[in-house]
Amino acid sequence: MSGLSALTLAEARDGLKTGDFTSVELTQAHLKAVEAARPLNAYSCETPEKALEMAAESDTRIAAGKAGAMEGLPVAIKDLFCTQGVLSTAGSHILDGFRPHYESTVTRNLWDAGAVMLGKANMDEFAMGSSNMTSHYGAVENPWKRKDDRKAKLVPGGSSGGSATAVAARAALAATGTDTGGSIRQPASFTGIVGMKPTYGRCSRWGIIAFASSLDQAGPMTRSVRDAAIMLGAMAGFDPRDSTSVDAPVPDYEAVIGGSVKGLKVGIPKEYRMEGAPPEIDALWQQGADWLRDAGAEIVEVSLPHTEHALAVYYIVAPAEASSNLARYDGVRYGLRIPGSSLQEMYENTRAAGFGQEVKRRVLIGTYVLSAGYYDAYYLKAQKVRSRIAGDFRDAWDKVDVLLAPTAPNAAFGQGEKMDDPIAMYLNDVFTVPASLAGLPAISVPAGLSAEGLPLGLQVIGRPFDEETVLRAAHVLEGAAGFDAMPDFIAGG
Amino acid sequence: MSLDKETVAKIAHLARIHVPQQDLEPLAGELSKILDWVEQLNRVDTEGVAPMTSVVAMPARWRADAVTDGGYPDDVLANAPEAEHGFYTVPKVME
Amino acid sequence: MTMLEGRTGPWEVVIGLEIHAQVISNAKLFSGASTEFGAAPNSQVSFVDSAMPGMLPVLNERCVAQAVRTGLAIGAKINLHSVFARKNYFYPDLPQGYQISQYEEPIVGEGEVVIDLDGGASKTVGIERLHLEQDAGKSLHDQSPNQSFIDLNRSGVALMEIVSKPDMRSADEASAYVTKMRSILRYIGSCDGNMQEGSLRCDANVSVRKPGGELGTRCEIKNVNSLRFLRQAIEYEAMRQIEIIEDGGTIDQQTLLFDPGKGETRSMRSKEEAHDYRYFPDPDLLPLELTPDFIEAQRETLPELPDEKKARFMADYRLSPYDAAVLVAERETADFFEDVARGRDAKLAANWVISELFGRLNKAGKDVTDSPVSADSLGGLIDLVADSTISGSIAKKVFDDMFETGREAAAIVEEQGLKQVTDTGEIEGIIDKVLADNPDKVAEYRGGKDKLFGFFVGQTMRASHGKANPQMVNELLRRKLDG
């Protein structure tokens, strides 16, 4: 059945419910799309047999009237999630052949809700990157093209670039992503889809390969805000196995879709007006504020004075945590081992061959900022500035309900660009990192096209655990923007 | 440049990542650029500010002292590059 | 103060100890795997303990409670706020590449312990801190010529690291400190104190200085697993340092291992390179916050502690500091003693428990919990002495029998006819016979050789098979010989 892969998650769910098609049919259509999308390299591992098996079981449950919230809906799983018996590599050579004997809590929640796994989505190695150029499994290509340059291959952003591409190219109804400094939101913006990072502690980190523990958070990547609400509801929940998981009830997120923003106070953080940012980014941001005002929201300028330092804080804290989190990849218990004449040589050879350039760079930076004599100057200082950044947001919540900002300072760029200047690459996350540092929920909604014809997202940031207001505002933005542009490459045909 | 070759060699060893001699210099340059850039934090007044130690404002959660896990040595060893007689094996360590 | 004599005069040894005590708990500090000793390799390992990707630690409540109880038992400050930190280093039995420990903010702060020294003397040793941390796995280096084998069963088991101040001045004091700490841990049940199985290990920081001089450079002797080795290691290390300094050298700060075979300390080659542990708060764990209520609840679970018990034994039973210290060293011993002493002469009970029972138990390689003579039985024996049914010397024989056979004193006395003879006529009859058999000695005595009185006592006792009441023998003999 053609056309099935073009549906939104909500449409597909409703179609399954009314019996218009079965999950097996829906899944078969998607498996074809996954195959067709291979040139984009969105998947690092396809699991068609598993998908069909899960779909058949879903059809049985649907027939028995026991459908879960994601029943029968085929999705892609970022390869940072450990999936039982299925290759889980974090896009790294060092996890060669690793098949966990356990299932991450978030994917377990999805399967319990009836979702169907199409495969593992390619990603920047260990989620370190904003271009999806650092994967051991090769770069992912953005299905979008510049309107005047159909040849140039563009990046989908990162690190959840495979997830973003799969969803944008209609090679999955939705996908899981993880966001450490913008890894859901920035690729969502680059590929014209919706990406949401919930509050830190909302989704369990158990079974998600750690990059930076105090920042990592899983979230949905979908083609509509409603879909994000549906999928987040299935992913989220308290997990006693994650000490940072918050024991709070998960609201019915979909119920807020369609709610009004009348009287909602929307903050415009003035420090997000970056010097040298393309004027079209500012213009779209202004447009977004106007849309919300027209819908009855009150626009308030607010100040987040320490924003300009967020990126520097992030590039100390995240590498520091990563340097420690990645110490376990030592060639002893799983993954790659490169022999050496001694244990130390085996360690050094394994880690030299197993980690890519960007991962090594960050592990070394992280090692340095934690090392004797530098801890106070770098790591401790960064954590203090981080407190200030979180404090800025707390002050803002006295005045406003949500914040509106651009998601990224630019549209998708060409593969290979910015590769020789790490800092230029890091600047991609300048608008997403502050909310990550403070652990706040934030969503990127496709809101317009750049002059080159590439999607641009707007970001809504909310109070801790107030995903509902974020979704409500995002849905209003989505409606006002009426974003219906299609990428160059559509896998479903 | 805030990092010299020797320091890079030292941290590479701390991180157990082999870096070929000829790569130390360029790597020192690359890392120094990043470190010089983050130096901007020195401009922020953090007098009396406590460092952020947890993102969620809640204390550590405890679990009850019960045996609920383990007992699956085969699963534990299943992905090991090398294992023998129920042990992981590594190149011999000299004490 | 104990000094060591060098060529240039006396030296003072300064010792600080770090004890690693395995916490008694069912499951590990951050995972639900069992802590039981001696299981098949890697069978008590969860995916958390083997540091599988994405695995996360969750704190075990009992381990926190045990640390707090131990802190309370050493009169230490319990910190309402403490932080778990990662100590980063690579070693194959450290699967995460870091040990979760506590660094700048431990759960327990300063406290103190009174140690019992020879001759009933005591001394206070300061405690710097106590913190919770994970144990590492085990590397076996002698199973194969070119491989080390890794077993992670120990990985993640909770340890309390108890750091003393450098308050000890001799190997004896160090040993007394470990003994006392072990006693406290066992009393409260936070650690079984088994040094052979490695549940209690200690690292000794040793330096030397001229009396009253500045602290010298210290060396750390790692992982000593018996009191005997601890003494030997400290004594060897102190003399080694004194000789180096007296020969004009200086001490390099280093980590040492004690080789029990050679009786020497030697540098640990593998740990030679300077460590940089890159401690930082573990982002997978939130700060540990305790409430005063929790701490009070833990305090209520504490039994009477060795020092309190010792003071009570001295006050209530009028025992000497030495006897009291010996009796309270183990909770079971103290309980045994109190069972014996109940309603009896406490000093007599203490003597029996310390000199007779402990002597025999030691020889038999047993302890009070598997003593063949129960507290009730020993009490029964003491009663027979007290009411003059048997004499003290007969009682010792009866005790030997009880220890061998586990029978009751009364039964043995009855069966072997060991009851003391207190019948005047019967004793007089024996005395008459003794005097009649030794007319020359009687004459000598009466001629002024007073010393012979003891001979007649001995003969009379022997003739009565030790059963004659010694006091009566004395009296009657005197009457007959002098009268």
Ligand SMILES: [Mg+2]
């Ligand atoms: Mg230590």
Ligand SMILES: [Zn+2]
């Ligand atoms: Zn320790």
